[in-house]
Amino acid sequence: MSDALAAAQRELEELRLRLAEAQETIRAIQGGEVDALVVSDEESPRVLTLDAADKPYRLLVEQMHHGAAALTIEGVVLACNPAFTRLLRSEPAAVLDLPLQQHIDPPGLPVFEALLRDGLAASAESEVMLRRGDGERMPIVLGVRALHEGVAGVCLLVVDLSEPKRRERLIADEATARAILEQVADAVVVCDNEGTVLRASRAAHDLCGTNPLFQRFDRVFSLTRHDEPGALVDLTAAWRGEPLRGLEVRWDRPGGKRAELMLGAGPLVVAGGERLGVVITLTDITSLREAEDELRRRASELQASDRRKDEFLAMLAHELRNPLSPIQSSLEIMSLQALDDPLTNQCREVIERQVQQLTRLVDDLLEVSRINTGKIQLQIERIDLGATVQRGIETSRPAVDAKQHRLQFVGPPEPVWVRADATRIAQVIGNLVNNAAKYTENGGEIAVRLESERGHAVVRVRDSGIGIPQEMLGEVFDLFTQVHRSLDRSQGGLGIGLALVKRLVTIHGGQVEAHSDGAGLGSEFVIRLPQGESERAAPEPPRADKAGSSGPSLRVLVIDDNRDAAELLAALLGMLGHKVETAGDGPSGIAAALSFLPQLVLCDIGLPLLDGYGVVADLRHRPEFAATRFIALTGYGRAEDRQRSQASGFHAHLIKPVGLAKLKSLLRPPQDET
Missing domain, CATH: 3.30.450.20 (PAS domain)
Structure with missing residues (x-):
């Protein structure tokens, strides 16, 4: 590459020497130092005598291979050779007696004007850009020397630099391309x-x-x-x-x-x-693909870990709910016995509150897991939000009463209609009221207000409790976050109640906010749910209430491997006037059903020898159980557990422990179903 550049430079230098020789020839002719001129062309050398004052100029200009011209000091062309007009791609008439400036690229005009001035005193040369008659631009070297006879002006020699410049560009482009290839x-x-x-x-x-x-x-x-x-x-x-x-x-x-x-x-x-x-x-892209493979591997591990976590939580809930079930049944029996001893009644109430609290913790933990994995499904319907809020308040009534709080609910006289999942919204309100009760000193004030506001149903839960520091307001809805967490664990809980509120409200398309003026000044939580025009205007639709007493006596079979749970539930059902038998595993449950022919079967799922799915699948294929209702009574409460129980033939899926009111609603003859 350096050889080509050197060759181009040598050619340019040769052109400059030839220009200098031509200028020297002009000077010699002007000074009368030569009598004849030898001109070499493509045919053979010719000798031209200089017998007239203007003839040397004319012959020299016409015979030179490079463009040459005589100019006035203003740049007007007096004479030129054919090479000059060919260089300009113009006819002589468009060149002679006209200023050469019209063919100079405008940025080069100052250089050209300077050449005219300098050429009057001494030989001068410079590079400019020539604009040809067809508009093409071409680099040239202009050599200028003064005319000492005749009209004052200069002699101009033009050398085309297009080819040397092109070669220089090629050399430069080649060097650039090679540099790029080396560096890319x-x-x-x-x-x-x-x-x-x-x-x-x-x-x-x-x-x-x-x-x-x-x-x-x-x-x-x-x-x-x-x-x-x-x-x-x-x-x-x-x-x-x-x-x-x-x-x-x-x-x-x-x-x-x-x-x-x-x-x-x-x-x-x-x-x-x-x-x-x-x-x-x-x-x-090897590193990129390796990184992607590593991400996929880690994602797979996380999914497996998440799946194991869900399985663990489901098993934990099952193991926690199993002992809760007999405790709940014992409480219901004690309630039906109407004991007169105040201390016994107080103990029963304490146990009932603690069972409710433990049940709430287990439910909240599983709910957060389901919401985070997108496994929760809302049962959206048109509901009276006021009635739902009051149901949510009632679920937290034990926590409110335990600390002797005064709770007030204020709502409009007319119903406030929204489209939502009534159970989930009641759960949200219950969590907020429970949170207010927990973080308010004994004998505090809790106010729940419901109103319509600019197309939204708004629920405000205000308390007179310990308040929230300003720096914590943005974090109270984060999972496992607790305000004023301390070693004494005086407030209890897992820090998931408000996180669950946030997620449930969000998937309803609503917003929830926390407000507090600071520590010791109470807190307020505000929920906004979208309210369509039809929900604000339409009257409440009639609702059928099927819940009520247990109705006529039924033959009920309880299948549960937890002996305490089965026997206490059987005793409770017996007190309600039903005939009950129990079984402790799958095969014995089938045998008991064949001999007892129950109208209702309350069956656990995690049974030894044959699980509840297998028991129900076996019995529902027998014609004698065509009218029997099968209820899953279990500690497994995931969505996939409910789906599987429904697919195997269960009519309903209940999570342990089950309260007496819920149990009564199930105790009706098969013909009552619609």
């Missing part, structure tokens, strides 16, 4: 139309481990398909000039390590449209 991170390979490597970047050399020049591309780079290991990549389309983009390929490096590459190919086309070859780029 991707492997870049330039091939001819047959696939022979003509150029290759340093990265391409490093990738293949050898010099790929003048070898077939597919021999140096034996690329295989990413989606079909072992199959070679077909680049026939690339050799035809068709572009390829984003083709993932594999390449076994010389050391044996596999590389993942992204291949792109496109035709190499010159300005005239001729296709000289193909440019291929190979981007190493």
